[in-house]
Structure formats: structure tokens, C-alpha cells
Amino acid sequence: MLNATVISQILWTSLATSSYFVLFAVAFALVLKVNKVFNFAQAGMMTCAFYSAYVAVRVLEFSGPVGFVAAIAGGAAMAFILERFGFSVLRHRRASPMFVFIFTLIASQFITYAMTMIFGTWPTTIFASMFWPVSIIANVAVSAWDLPALGATILVLVVLWAFLRFTRYGQFMIAVADNADLAELYGIRKDRVLMVSMLVAGIICGIGMFLYGTRAQVQPAAATELMLFAVAATILGGIGNLWGAALAAVVLGLVQNSSILFIPSAWQGFLLYAFLFFAIVLFPSGFHLPERSKRLKRTVVAPVVVSDAKEG
């Protein structure tokens, strides 16, 4: 029966589970914005991050924080390998976008099969148990996983914003995203910036997979589905708009979770592909916020009006 408590619970669960979706979407959107690559190899980075944490915690029996660092290291290491031995080589060969895309797809498949050979297809988690203590707050069940996950996601977004806004390499990344050739003329080392962009994406994927792997079971092919969710969010959020992708990921997570009220749970997986397909067909340029565009226009137009008035 649908009542305020059920709706509140679904909203809260959706918000909590969207934490890792947001991270995957932001990582995908960042590489697309800066490196101009539809990086389907992100699934490989995610798989590598998860199994690094799994080996650290479950096989080597280190503590959770070590697993967290291992996930970040795994994601970043795979990002480094992909950029250094894949994208960089293809860029210098002036490979066509189709070739680069096929590379990302095949690299992702290769990593998935390699992980399947090593770890098998049996789903697993980072910790032995994925059940977290639950507290009831205002009639809503809040698990011990929810708040740290949301906190970590918000922290990552704030750090990423500050990195892009205030640090030298963050500004270089924006410059390369806007016009890579012009950025190079100004002395920015494009290859290094593209590597930093991939490493940042790898780190974000690592954090996202650690969160996901502590809540859900993972098998080597699982990351592909998670990445397709990120692709749909990136398109809906508007290509080149990191924060739009993050917001779209929250909305998609909410729609997918609340769909249980209207359709059988078995069909929830199908919704993802429906999102992906209809995002492209109906919203190929994503959603736009008209008020922000108007405000931007005013700030650009205003000085011109003033100078005209002075001349008059």
C-alpha cells in the first residue's frame, strides 16, 4: 500500500543507492569532456578497482580502509595503463574516433574475461557480509552504509569541483576540454593533462566500486551494466556537463528504484536500457537549465551596453 512512509523509504533508498551511480556518471562525463572519448573501458577500470579491494580484504585479510585504498589504486592503475598504452598511442597515430571507441570496448571486454578467468563468475562482495545495521529515523529505515556513502559522494563532488576550479591541473583540464590545440599553444602539456583526467576518473571509479561492492554482489561482467547507467546519465545530463550527469544519475536512480511500485522487480533491469535508448532518441542534447543560460547571457552582454552608453 502506498503511503507517506513507503514513499519516504523509497526516496531515501534511491538517494543512498544513487551515490555510486553519481560517481560512475561523473567519471564517465569527465573523460568524455576532457579526453573526448566515450570510455567504455571504464567498466574495466571499475572491475579492476573492485577486485583490488576484494583481494585486499577477503584474500589478504586486510582491514576495510586498506581495501578502500586498494580500490582507488586498482582503478587508477587501470586508468594509467589504458591511457599510457592505449589512448596515448592511438592519439599519436591519429586513429579515428571509431577506432578509439572500439579499443575502449574491446579493452573492457578483455579485462572482464581476464577477471572471469581469475575470479570466476560467482558473485562476491568486498566484506563477508553485506548486511548493515539499520536505524529507524522518522519512520524511515536508514542503514549504517547510507550516510557514509552519501557523505563520501558529496565529498568527492566537492573535491572534484575545487580541483577543477582552483588547481593548476584542474584549470588545464578545462582548457584542454574547451580547445586542446589552443591549450597546447599556450604551453599546456596535453598528454599529461589527459593522463591526469584518466587518473581522476580511475580514482572516482575506485571509490564508487568500493561503495558498490560493500552493498551489492559483484561478478566480472557487472561493471558493464553500471557503466551503461553512467552513459545514460551523461547523455541526459548533457554531454560536457559533469554536474548535469551527477544530477541525472540521481534522477535515474530514483526512477529505477521507485519503478518497483508500478512494475514487477524483474523488469527493473530492463528500465536501464530503456533509459539509454530513450535518452538518445528523446534528449540527445540532455536537459538544459534556461535560467542559468539567461544569467550567463546578461553577464556577457552587460559590459557592451555600458561601453556603448559611455561612447554615446
Add this chain to the structure above:
Amino acid sequence: MDYIYTILILIGLFVILASSFDLVIGHCGLISIAHPIFYALGAYVSAMLAKEGGVPIPLAMLAGGAAAFLASVLVALPSLRVSGDYLLIASIGFQLGLIEFAKHIHSIGGAGGLTNIPSFLVNSYGRLSYVILVLAVAVLTVLFVRWLTSGPYGRMMAAMRDDELAFSMLGRNAIWVKVSVFAIGSGIAGVAGGLYAHYFRFLEPDQFGLLQSSAILTMVVVGGMRTTWGPVIGAVVLQILPQAITFLGLPPSILGPLQGLMFSGLVLVFMFARPQGLLAAPDIWAGRSTRERADG
């Protein structure tokens, strides 16, 4: 002998799939890896028409091809109006979405698969007759693709692929060319699906996923994209090679990933070591022409 006939049938089917996929990705330059879903559509439509509708099997196979043709138009038209890159993502969404959808539809067998599909020719004339049929369709496909790409339509495709802006400035409709080539390639894959369904008599949605996409892409890349015989060589080599692994007696849990690792690993090796494939088409993967690069 039955084993050899089955291998020959698989080789024939993959020659059809690889040649028609090369038409889409190589000759026309459309980025899509969802070819297996049109193969699946042809297979399921043909199987259901023959099994439930009592339609004669050759007609059901052609109907399967027509269904794949129409579905590909529905996928390509909206996505290609935006950008070529979107075709890829829309088609992946369509491929995985349809597989997920098929898993939940019990009337077509669901995730467990569709069984008892009526067989064609084998019971009346023996397996050799089916081998001849599949190989004949494969030869016709290769000749059709060769004819299509070497004539005026092929020149139109090449012009559009090499410089879409100039092509459009000359008053040509690039979207129409792309959609029509995508539909032709997918329609051929649909017919191959019908041929598959009425020989193997069992269809399962997961057969037509990303592993199948990797396999067909591997055949085209390894054989040589945008060549007549490249996809044929790729299909023959990559159908025979996995058979060698099956004789190693490995458990299925290892065999599947090992084949996938081999397919994807081979593509990666070829992409970096010999991007033009076993048979080379000139400057196949370059973003700019050789002359442009020489000019700096």
C-alpha cells in the same frame, strides 16, 4: 561427420554476419556493434512464425530478415539524426534491452530459451543439404556486398564516409545512405538468424550479447575491414581456432572466458600491431588522410 557439417554451417553463418557487418562498420563507417541483435531478431521471428504460425520455413526466414531490416531502421533513424556516435550507444541500448526483454517473455521461451524450433531440409535431405544452403547464402552475401560496394552505391558510401560535410554540400542525403546501409546489413544478419534457428533448433537470449558482438567484430578487424575477403578469412580462422581449444578438455567455466579472452586479445593485438588486418585496405583506421599527415 555431423561435427564437421556443423562447423561448416557455423563458418557459413559467420561469413554472412562478418560480411554484412563489414558493410555497416567498414564500408559505411557506421559505429555499431549491435549486429547480433538483428541476427537474434531474424532467428526469433523466423522460429516463432514457423513454430506457432505454421508459416513455410523459407518464408519465415525471409520474414526474419525483413523484421531485422525494419527494426534497424527504427533504431538508426532517430539516433543518426543526432550524430554517428549516438548510433553506437542507441544500438547497444537496443541490443542489451531487447535481450533483457526477451528473458522475461515466456511465450518465446524466456531466459531458458526457445526449444523445438521446426527443422528445415535436414530431416528430408540430410545435413549436407543444409551445409550447401548456408554456404550458398554466404557466397551470395559476399558477392552482394562486393557488388554493392564496387558500384555507384559503393562510391556514394565511400564519399559519405570520407567527407560527410562535402557529401551533404553536394545535395546528397547522408542520413538516407546511412540508414539504408545499416538496414541492409541488419536484414542480411536477420536472414542468417533464420538459418541458425532452423538448424540448431534452440535459441537463448544470452547467445546474442556482447560476446557475440566481440566475435563478429574480431572477425572483421582480424580479417581486414573494408575488404571483400577479409571478413571471410576472419570468420574461417576464428571459427576454426576456438574448436582447437574445445579439444583441450577444459571445463565450460574456463572455456567460455578463455574464448572471450582470445577474441578480445586478438583484436587488441591486431589493433596495435597490424591495424589493417590480415588483408589490408588502404589507411583504414586513420583519422586524417595520409596526404594530410604528410603535410603535417
